[in-house]
Amino acid sequence: xxxxxxxxxxxxxxxxxxxxxxxxxxxxxxxxxxxxxxxxxxxxxxxxxxxxxxxxxxxxxxxxxxxxxxxxxxxxxxxxxxxxxxxxxxxxxxxxxxxxxxxxxxxxxxxxxxxxxxxxxxxxxx
Numbered sequence: 001x002x003x004x005x006x007x008x009x010x011x012x013x014x015x016x017x018x019x020x021x022x023x024x025x026x027x028x029x030x031x032x033x034x035x036x037x038x039x040x041x042x043x044x045x046x047x048x049x050x051x052x053x054x055x056x057x058x059x060x061x062x063x064x065x066x067x068x069x070x071x072x073x074x075x076x077x078x079x080x081x082x083x084x085x086x087x088x089x090x091x092x093x094x095x096x097x098x099x100x101x102x103x104x105x106x107x108x109x110x111x112x113x114x115x116x117x118x119x120x121x122x123x124x125x126x
Contacts, residue, residue, distance in 0.1 A: 035076035035111070036104040043109030046102045050093070060110055065089070070113035079107055 047053060047060070055066030062068030073079055080103060083093050093103075119125050 035107055036100070038101070038104035038106070038108030040105070040108040040112040043102075043105035043107065043112075046098075046106050047109055050098060050102075050106075052106070055090070060113055069110050071115040073107060073110040076104075076107055079103075079110075 048058075052060075052066075052069075055063060056069050057063050057066070060068065060070035060073075074082075082090075083098070083103060084095070086092055098106075
């Protein structure tokens with residue numbers, strides 16, 4: 001578990017470093033930079049069908065067994081690499097299991113999840 005979190009952190013940090021060196025274009029909620037076009041509605045179905053929710057939660061909020069994937073997923077290249085060849089307890093989802101289009105749809109779903117509200121806006125937490 002700790003190893004997979006460290007790997008995800010390193011992949012995100014590496015991708016972030018690469019993005020800060022290259023000019024970026026503004027991202028839209030369903031198509032972040034360098035991500036293939038995906039269908040968020042179909043991705044939500046695929047996320048459930050492939051059982052991603054079992055470890056990552058229905059809203060991709062993360063849990064005891066899986067990392068938080070939303071509301072700002074790591075860059076698609078790092079996401080795809082990790083899904084195809086994970087280093088932790090996550091099973092590999094090769095292209096034979098999850099097509100490239102399904103993976104793009106799942107990523108579009110993750111990118112479409114809005115961030116949680118600020119803590120200050122939740123009356124019970126004041």
